[in-house]
Amino acid sequence: MASKVIHAIYSDDDLLLQAVKQVREARYHIGEVYTPFPVHGLDKAMGLAPTRLAITSFLYGVVGLVVATVMMNYIMIEDWPMDIGGKPSFSYIQNMPAFVPIMFELTVFFAAHLMVITFYLRSKLWPFKKAENPDVRTTDDHFLMEVEVGNHNTRDLTEFLYQTGALEIKLIDNK
Incomplete structure (x- = not known):
């Protein structure tokens, strides 16, 4: 996992889906997306392999x-x-x-x-397992996209994510 990630929070599933497509077109790596309900087409937009x-x-x-x-x-x-x-x-x-x-x-x-x-x-859902959800709002009404910073400029990536419609952006250091 990357040492720095950016959490971009969105308020609408259609906006999130469009943002995922834009982020992938810009060649940024999406680590994970947290949603309060299944979003149709998100797996294809993220480029995930089909399930067996x-x-x-x-x-x-x-x-x-x-x-x-x-x-x-x-x-x-x-x-x-x-x-x-x-x-x-x-x-x-x-x-x-x-x-x-x-x-x-x-x-x-x-x-x-x-x-x-x-x-x-x-x-990996065991009994009494602690939730791995980075923001509790994603269980209610918000959507979170985790983008790995890697060797990209943090400021440029933040501006790009705001342009995709993000409401809030947090830089997280995973050390």
């Missing part, structure tokens, strides 16, 4: 489907076959239409619960 969470969710759903299939085959066919309503349990394939709701529910259950766990692990 959808692939992970699909794989978790497949795990749930496999667990449901193996569980029902073992319980209802191999371990304790029952004659329910005159329909004997000779094979899994013959009884599969009755198992579809269970397969669906376990697929959704595994995908949802494992995605929540993955999100918390990936975001």
